[in-house]
Amino acid sequence: MTLIAEAKKMHFSEPLPLQSGLVLGAYDLAYETYGQLNADKSNAILICHALNASHHVAGVYDNELNNVGWWDNMIGPGKPIDTNRFFVIGVNNLGSCFGSTGPKDINPQTHQAYGADFPVVTVEDWVDSQERLVSALGIDCLLAVMGGSLGGMQVLSWSIRFPSRLQHAVVIASAPNLTAENIAFNEVARRAIVTDPQFHEGHFYRHGVVPHRGLRIARMIGHITYLSDDVMNTRFGRGLQRAKMALQAGEGNGSELDFLYTTQDVEFQIESYLRHQGDKFADYFDANTYLLITRALDYFDPARMHGGQLSQALKDTKAKFLVISFTTDWRFSPARSQEIVKALLDNRCAVTYANINAPHGHDAFLLEDARYMTVVKNYFEQL
Amino acid sequence: MTLIAEAKKMHFSEPLPLQSGLVLGAYDLAYETYGQLNADKSNAILICHALNASHHVAGVYDNELNNVGWWDNMIGPGKPIDTNRFFVIGVNNLGSCFGSTGPKDINPQTHQAYGADFPVVTVEDWVDSQERLVSALGIDCLLAVMGGSLGGMQVLSWSIRFPSRLQHAVVIASAPNLTAENIAFNEVARRAIVTDPQFHEGHFYRHGVVPHRGLRIARMIGHITYLSDDVMNTRFGRGLQRAKMALQAGEGNGSELDFLYTTQDVEFQIESYLRHQGDKFADYFDANTYLLITRALDYFDPARMHGGQLSQALKDTKAKFLVISFTTDWRFSPARSQEIVKALLDNRCAVTYANINAPHGHDAFLLEDARYMTVVKNYFEQL
Numbered sequence: 180m181t182l183i184a185e186a187k188k189m190h191f192s193e194p195l196p197l198q199s200g201l202v203l204g205a206y207d208l209a210y211e212t213y214g215q216l217n218a219d220k221s222n223a224i225l226i227c228h229a230l231n232a233s234h235h236v237a238g239v240y241d242n243e244l245n246n247v248g249w250w251d252n253m254i255g256p257g258k259p260i261d262t263n264r265f266f267v268i269g270v271n272n273l274g275s276c277f278g279s280t281g282p283k284d285i286n287p288q289t290h291q292a293y294g295a296d297f298p299v300v301t302v303e304d305w306v307d308s309q310e311r312l313v314s315a316l317g318i319d320c321l322l323a324v325m326g327g328s329l330g331g332m333q334v335l336s337w338s339i340r341f342p343s344r345l346q347h348a349v350v351i352a353s354a355p356n357l358t359a360e361n362i363a364f365n366e367v368a369r370r371a372i373v374t375d376p377q378f379h380e381g382h383f384y385r386h387g388v389v390p391h392r393g394l395r396i397a398r399m400i401g402h403i404t405y406l407s408d409d410v411m412n413t414r415f416g417r418g419l420q421r422a423k424m425a426l427q428a429g430e431g432n433g434s435e436l437d438f439l440y441t442t443q444d445v446e447f448q449i450e451s452y453l454r455h456q457g458d459k460f461a462d463y464f465d466a467n468t469y470l471l472i473t474r475a476l477d478y479f480d481p482a483r484m485h486g487g488q489l490s491q492a493l494k495d496t497k498a499k500f501l502v503i504s505f506t507t508d509w510r511f512s513p514a515r516s517q518e519i520v521k522a523l524l525d526n527r528c529a530v531t532y533a534n535i536n537a538p539h540g541h542d543a544f545l546l547e548d549a550r551y552m553t554v555v556k557n558y559f560e561q562l
Numbered sequence: 563m564t565l566i567a568e569a570k571k572m573h574f575s576e577p578l579p580l581q582s583g584l585v586l587g588a589y590d591l592a593y594e595t596y597g598q599l600n601a602d603k604s605n606a607i608l609i610c611h612a613l614n615a616s617h618h619v620a621g622v623y624d625n626e627l628n629n630v631g632w633w634d635n636m637i638g639p640g641k642p643i644d645t646n647r648f649f650v651i652g653v654n655n656l657g658s659c660f661g662s663t664g665p666k667d668i669n670p671q672t673h674q675a676y677g678a679d680f681p682v683v684t685v686e687d688w689v690d691s692q693e694r695l696v697s698a699l700g701i702d703c704l705l706a707v708m709g710g711s712l713g714g715m716q717v718l719s720w721s722i723r724f725p726s727r728l729q730h731a732v733v734i735a736s737a738p739n740l741t742a743e744n745i746a747f748n749e750v751a752r753r754a755i756v757t758d759p760q761f762h763e764g765h766f767y768r769h770g771v772v773p774h775r776g777l778r779i780a781r782m783i784g785h786i787t788y789l790s791d792d793v794m795n796t797r798f799g800r801g802l803q804r805a806k807m808a809l810q811a812g813e814g815n816g817s818e819l820d821f822l823y824t825t826q827d828v829e830f831q832i833e834s835y836l837r838h839q840g841d842k843f844a845d846y847f848d849a850n851t852y853l854l855i856t857r858a859l860d861y862f863d864p865a866r867m868h869g870g871q872l873s874q875a876l877k878d879t880k881a882k883f884l885v886i887s888f889t890t891d892w893r894f895s896p897a898r899s900q901e902i903v904k905a906l907l908d909n910r911c912a913v914t915y916a917n918i919n920a921p922h923g924h925d926a927f928l929l930e931d932a933r934y935m936t937v938v939k940n941y942f943e944q945l
Contacts, residue, residue, distance in 0.1 A: 199823035299823040359794035359832045360786060366833045367782045370840075373826055374775040376759055381826075392757040396779060399750045403743060411742035417863060438861055440582035440682040442853035443756055443764075447860065449742045450749045457753075470825035477830065478821055480800060 182238030182255045182262065184211050184248060188278060189315060195308055201298040204287060208312050209271040209278025210234045213254065214262035216318070223266045223318045225309060226250065227326030227333035230401070230472050231464055233277035236269030237262070252547050259556035265322065273308050274300045274471040282467035283384065295381020295467055302479045306336045310344065322562065325349035327544035328511060329472070332479045335519065338496040339481055347562065348498040349555070352508055352544035354515035355489050355522070356480035361510065364404055365473040368397035372466045381467055390466045395457030397469055402456050407507035407540030415449040423448055489518060490525035499529040501558045503551065505543040506536045531558060565621030565638045565645065567594050567631060571661060572698060578691055584681040587670060591695050592617045592654040592661025596637065597645035599701070606649045606701045608692060609633065610709030610716035613784070613855050614847055616660035619652030620645070635930050642939035648705065656691050657683045657854040665850035666767065678764020678850055685862045689719045693727065705945065708732035710927035711894060712855070715862045718902065721879040722864055730945070731881040732938070735891055735927035737898035738872050738905070739863035744893065747787055748856040751780035755849045764850055773849045778840030780852055785839050790890035790923030798832040806831050872901060873908035882912040884941045886934065888926040889919045914941060
């Protein structure tokens, strides 16, 4: 049975105080829901999204049957998060470019698009805004909050900021903060965007242009870090792009091909893949959103206000946790998930932890993997 | 005793056939020598450089006492490569921007700078040109050829192309070819340069500009891959740049500082470090050279013409090998060095292999490390 999704929007007129000290006036949140909220409103699961995703978590739109939600393998009728049992909420984060208020929207103070003037939002700000949506939907206590990567950080933050509002916290392929190397990759991506002459200090909308060059570079860097070295070698290796094309055309395997000896044209398959990913991304993603979301990643560090003690940051947490990592994830390595597990155990919290042996690197949290899906399915079946 | 270096240049009028099928007409090689060639010319060691280095390997210039050679900790009087015993040759590779013929030089066919028309050069082409220099210096057989990273690839190539012209091959922090991930990082760096509007399809010299933006991004990406995650966390961690400045000014350790909440200004120390490295590099390095040298890295793959069998590629090698890797080098991991060692052992070659436990990542091959230096020193003392 195909799940038909419907994008909704909710307006909030009460200003939102941000971690930065600034205040966001009225704003909208785009969201979707799947399944039915039960009578005592005890079966709601909130899904938090990562870098470039949105509130469109599962299903398709009836007028866009190819537009499949980003976690459709995880959520739906009969799936690990079974929408026959659970009421699932997908929400788009503030600052995004997919429906919730963000840099492309009109700044009421200037009557022009916010652009780079959109306030810096943090994981905590997102969680605060999500809490208002959940309240507006009439839900006092979520059965679970769940997310991968940056989404997992939001789950952690939920358990800290609203310990009584969730029963279960599902943190996948995440970390309690970014390492210097993580920040470094984000910074290079941001510099590529900001130094693109078409960025126009973040007000490129007024100029009718898009900093495509910078967005492409940012996305290419991102993709390298989402994949494991192993899966890159398996999928692309040192294969020549022309060899792949020869194979597809039934003209041999290209093993005898000489190099093109070029510095600018595509030679290796991995180059073609990265360029394609960069081009696609630059066509749909907003540059200011990219800056905001990578910065939210950089800033997240709940232990910071507790002298670096994550267990202190989590001391009031009441939720039961499911923490999942993937062996080949070098962006958010299993060791980072294990820091979370340790801090929870220090607080005698209930934790289920699985380190899934998967070849796909950080991307694994989005992919079909029988062991991974089974862990999630079993966890939710017992609830 | 300070070693005083003197940059020299040698002209070659015999055209050099390149792997691409093109031919480079007359060309110059910049080089330096340290120590004295002995009477039977049996004490010469050739040093091959990596990505952004040059022929200035050791010592200082008498009019530039701060301009220290890039491997000065390794080479000099009483050092692991002792110039009191050995005659050491540093050579700048073709296509570089430090003295040997490259993209900034005049193309005799157009009477303008080569720019992007400089032919693609490979590791094999460099080795062929180096062999001519060695011959011109009157040396039949080198005591050793030595290099790190891309320099190590040149050493491997020497042992394959001119097996009778070297007695020892010293391959440090290198690999028999690049992985897909290595190529991916190079490709992103190249795209950043090529898509910089000031690149002007490689003919920016004519426009009196430099693609600084692209060069900066390229260098920032490079620096991330030169360092280990561990050393980044130790040196920078999540430290704020303002905290560092407060500490330097004796104004506390900045632990109470709030974030700036900025997407474009420097917040973390790692950002300041990367921006500084990018700026420095963009001021002195040539964009076309960067494309050429990263492409030479991508193309190097001596096993390719032997069905992927490295041991076949090395079957005529006669040199004795010293192979060194570093435990935290994730750019050219120890496993890649071990592939070389295995292929040599398959051919019953003499190999000494050391995997140095060092925290510094790929950069370790350039750094002072007692165990590393001792391994090299002991190897050369017994010769």
